Amino acid sequence: MISGTMLARLASPRTGGLLGLAAVIALLPLALTNTYFYDIAVLVGLNAIVCIGLNLLIGYAGQISLGHAGFFGLGAYGSAILASRYGWPPLAAMLATTVAVAALAFVVGRPILRLKGHYLAMATLGLGIIIYMVIATEDKYTGGPDGIAVVPFSIGGFVLQGERVWYWVVGALLLLAAWLALNLIESPAGRALRALHSSEVGAEVVGINAAEHKLMVFVISAVFACVAGSLGAHYSGFITPGKAAFLHSIELVTMVVFGGMASTFGAVVGAAVLTTLPQLLAAFEDYEMMVFGAVMMGTMIFLPRGVVPSLARLLATRRDATADGEGNGV
Amino acid sequence: MSLLRVDRLGKKFGGVNAVDDLSFEIRPGAVYSIIGPNGAGKTTLLNMLTGVYQPSAGRIVFGEHDLTGCAPYEYARHGIARTFQNLQVFFNMSALENVMVGRYMQERCGLVSALLRSRRLARAEHACREEAAELMRYVGLQNYLYASADAMPYGALKRLEIARALATRPKLMLLDEPAAGLNPTEALELDDLIGRLTGRGVTVVLVEHNMRLVMGVSDHILVLDYGRKLAEGPALTVRNDPKVIEAYLGSAVSHDGTFGETIADAVAVAVEMHR
Ligand SMILES: Nc1ncnc2c1ncn2[C@@H]1O[C@H](COP(=O)(O)OP(=O)(O)OP(=O)(O)O)[C@@H](O)[C@H]1O
Ligand SMILES: [Mg+2]
Numbered sequence: 001m002i003s004g005t006m007l008a009r010l011a012s013p014r015t016g017g018l019l020g021l022a023a024v025i026a027l028l029p030l031a032l033t034n035t036y037f038y039d040i041a042v043l044v045g046l047n048a049i050v051c052i053g054l055n056l057l058i059g060y061a062g063q064i065s066l067g068h069a070g071f072f073g074l075g076a077y078g079s080a081i082l083a084s085r086y087g088w089p090p091l092a093a094m095l096a097t098t099v100a101v102a103a104l105a106f107v108v109g110r111p112i113l114r115l116k117g118h119y120l121a122m123a124t125l126g127l128g129i130i131i132y133m134v135i136a137t138e139d140k141y142t143g144g145p146d147g148i149a150v151v152p153f154s155i156g157g158f159v160l161q162g163e164r165v166w167y168w169v170v171g172a173l174l175l176l177a178a179w180l181a182l183n184l185i186e187s188p189a190g191r192a193l194r195a196l197h198s199s200e201v202g203a204e205v206v207g208i209n210a211a212e213h214k215l216m217v218f219v220i221s222a223v224f225a226c227v228a229g230s231l232g233a234h235y236s237g238f239i240t241p242g243k244a245a246f247l248h249s250i251e252l253v254t255m256v257v258f259g260g261m262a263s264t265f266g267a268v269v270g271a272a273v274l275t276t277l278p279q280l281l282a283a284f285e286d287y288e289m290m291v292f293g294a295v296m297m298g299t300m301i302f303l304p305r306g307v308v309p310s311l312a313r314l315l316a317t318r319r320d321a322t323a324d325g326e327g328n329g330v
Numbered sequence: 331m332s333l334l335r336v337d338r339l340g341k342k343f344g345g346v347n348a349v350d351d352l353s354f355e356i357r358p359g360a361v362y363s364i365i366g367p368n369g370a371g372k373t374t375l376l377n378m379l380t381g382v383y384q385p386s387a388g389r390i391v392f393g394e395h396d397l398t399g400c401a402p403y404e405y406a407r408h409g410i411a412r413t414f415q416n417l418q419v420f421f422n423m424s425a426l427e428n429v430m431v432g433r434y435m436q437e438r439c440g441l442v443s444a445l446l447r448s449r450r451l452a453r454a455e456h457a458c459r460e461e462a463a464e465l466m467r468y469v470g471l472q473n474y475l476y477a478s479a480d481a482m483p484y485g486a487l488k489r490l491e492i493a494r495a496l497a498t499r500p501k502l503m504l505l506d507e508p509a510a511g512l513n514p515t516e517a518l519e520l521d522d523l524i525g526r527l528t529g530r531g532v533t534v535v536l537v538e539h540n541m542r543l544v545m546g547v548s549d550h551i552l553v554l555d556y557g558r559k560l561a562e563g564p565a566l567t568v569r570n571d572p573k574v575i576e577a578y579l580g581s582a583v584s585h586d587g588t589f590g591e592t593i594a595d596a597v598a599v600a601v602e603m604h605r
Contacts, residue, residue: 180445187444187451188437188458195420195431202418204402205380205411206498207435216441262422 014182017265021178025171029164038163040279042235045170046228048271049177051255052264053224056181058253059261060190061217062197063113064121066249067128071222073135073244074101075229080150080239081141090153094230098223105222106215113214128249136241147240150233166235173231174268177224181264184220193217194262225252247289254292258299260306269308333358333502333533334379339388341374341557348374350557352388356502356535356550361528363536363544363565366554372537373415375554376504379535380412381405392502407435411500413491415507415537421480425471425490428479429462432497465493469523485516492523502533509540521546545569 032038050072057063078097082088088096112123135142142148153160160169184190195203196210204210233239242248251274259270274295278288303310332355341349349371356362364372377383379390381402389398392408400408411432420428437458443451463475469489474482482490488508495503505524509517517540524547527534538544544551551568553560561571 183447184444186455187447188434188439189441189444191423191427191431192434192438194422194427198420198422199418201382201402202414202420203431205382205406205418206432206494207403207406208431209401209403 014179014186018175018179018182021265021268022175025175029167032167035163038167040276042163042166042170043232044272044275045167045174046232046235047252047255047275048174048268049170049228050225050252051259051267051271052174052177052181053221054252055256055259055261055264055267056184056193056217057221058256059263059267060185060197061193061214063214063218064117064253065124065218065221066121066246066253067124067126067131068221068225068252069244069246069248070128070131071101071105071225072229072232072248072252073131073241074104075226076150076233076239076243077135077142077148077229078226079230079233080148083234084149084151085141089155090151090234091155094227097230098226101226102219102223105219109215109218109222110211113211113218125246125249128244128246132241132244132246135244142241145241147238149238150236152237153231153234160234170231170235173227178264178268185264189213189216251292254296256306258295258306260308260310263306263308263312266306266308270306273307331358332356333393335389335391336379337389337391339375339378339390340386341371341378341383342386347557349378349385352554352557352559354552354559354562356533358501358533359528359531360549361524361534361536361547362550362552363538363548364552364554365538365541365544366560369556370554371557372554373506374557376412376506376535376537379405379504380410406498406500409499409501410504411495411498411502412504413488413495413506413508415510417484417487417491419479419487419490423479425466425474425477425479425482425486426459426462428490429465429493429497430458432465432494433458433462435498462493462497465497466490468526469493469496470519485512488512489523496527496532500532502535503527504535504537506537507539508536509538509543517543 028041029038032041050068054065054068057065075094075097078100079090079093082093082096083090108127112120112127115123136145138144139146160166185194192203192208192213195206196208196213200210229243232243255270255274256267257270258274259268260266274292277291277295281288281291299306305313334356336352336354339349339352340347352371352375364375366372374383378385381397381400381404384399389396391397392405392410395408397405397408420431423431437454439448439451439454466472466475469492471486471489471493474486474490477486479487479490488511492503492505492508508524509520512520521543524534524536524543534547536544536548545565548565550563551565552562553568561568563571
């Protein structure tokens with residue numbers, strides 16, 4: 001017999017949501033009728049991984065970053081340079097890059113995260129710009145504005161190639177990222193993050209070192225962005241500094257806010273919608289950013305909680321209403 | 331042996347001495363009340379005793395540890411917990427999670443085991459939830475076990491902060507005006523709750539304007555005025571201190587012979603007499 005607790009567990013965001021996400025990833029290929037669609041799906045997956053990490057920082061811990069494309073770019077260029085120029089095995093290049101980016105985020109995050117609100121936004125913006133400038137100007141290593149070609153990802157002689165293969169790899173990693181994030185959120189550390197978001201002094205007086213937790217989540221979010229950047233570079237085979245640019249940072253934040261702050265699946269939905277939308281609007285290419293701007297403004301005005309939390313709330317009140325109705329009927 | 335020793339403590343805000351050359355000791359196991367008019371420096375004192383403000387002068391010694399200059403989380407880790415006059419509830423969480431946050435110090439674990447949700451952590455989380463629920467019942471919040479914090483009334487939120495503070499398993503608990511904003515019934519229940527806290531071995535520092543509550547539960551009273559000590563001693567002595575009783579408490583006895591609910595006006599008289 002299926003017990004109530006088991007049902008409750010299935011309905012919980014962690015288990016139920018992960019199963020739902022797995023189902024979507026498994027069934028989506030039925031709708032992906034050509035490689036172009038697969039390509040979009042891979043891009044969605046990579047952005048979703050970044051957004052899940054960024055949402056831990058912005059949505060849960062309440063700390064803004066306008067520079068996360070910088071970490072994405074460092075991941076991409078780290079992999080590109082080590083694997084393509086120096087011939088490192090791609091996995092080793094990716095791991096080394098990730099460790100370096102984590103260390104950078106740790107060192108830079110310490111002073112930056114003391115800042116709050118606008119000041120933090122400015123500082124992270126500055127960080128992103130510096131990273132972009134370094135990538136764009138150090139053309140000896142990075143190829144400068146012209147970009148750089150990246151070798152395909154290979155592990156032990158097996159080469160990851162083709163949109164379909166990448167789809168499953170990125171899908172699996174997206175699931176992993178969501179699982180890790182959900183675990184973190186429901187751990188003492190995750191509660192500490194949510195607590196300091198609401199009241200830093202309230203969190204501190206129960207023994208939470210707020211600065212340490214902000215730094216931890218900053219590093220985690222940087223690592224998520226970096227790994228996605230590495231994978232994206234190998235996947236597309238060619239990268240330009242645009243991936244590290246301010247505009248990309250803004251896109252990422254927009255995805256998080258649109259999907260819903262403090263909602264892991266919201267981050268996925270945000271990434272999905274705002275990655276797909278510009279492709280559908282490809283005809284208006286020049287106006288792509290205007291669409292982003294409009295979506296951002298519209299979300300803030302009509303759905304300040306973001307799409308997924310707003311829908312969840314709507315469903316919950318519906319359900320309560322039906323439950324009440326039944327109760328009254330009996 | 332005192333639990334807390336405050337030595338010539340001072341806090342300046344610009345030119346204002348919010349707390350000025352203040353020394354006192356708190357013995358374990360008692361209810362130590364701090365009273366005084368608005369702006370006397372009571373909250374400023376509690377903020378220093380929890381590391382929220384750094385003193386401009388003086389020392390704070392807790393047990394054998396000099397905690398002067400420590401961060402708030404270090405005060406917490408030594409066993410000092412508090413509630414706030416202006417609520418610092420985590421409104422983005424459920425009531426139960428608020429209390430679970432209070433269990434942070436006992437429950438915290440490595441990042442890897444949090445990310446991977448180790449079995450040990452899953453079990454600890456379960457126990458944490460149970461214990462938080464137990465504490466909510468203990469402070470009388472059994473009706474809010476499934477409530478979200480932003481849907482709770484003010485009086486319940488004040489108790490929620492007490493439950494959260496208790497969850498840290500403190501040696502010393504600082505309550506900043508726990509009765510403010512409560513209706514008379516809720517205020518009466520506080521007497522009982524504070525009594526049970528000391529029964530648990532928690533030493534209580536009570537900052538309160540409600541004289542009925544203060545006189546009912548205190549072992550020891552410190553009277554502050556303009557950041558300075560106006561009087562201090564066992565509750566009975568302070569009550570009988572000529573300086574205090576005549577001017578201060580004397581006038582707080584209303585015409586029907588009971589203590590008034592607030593001391594604000596009484597204190598004004600007391601302060602006049604003192605000058
Ligand atoms: N952060 C601050 N910055 C500047 N001045 C402050 C600050 N906090 C408190 N003060 C000042 O210090 C003095 C003492 O304030 P405090 O809040 O400690 O009084 P209190 O005894 O708690 O009063 P109440 O009974 O109204 O809560 C007041 O003059 C207040 O204006
Ligand atoms: Mg006060």
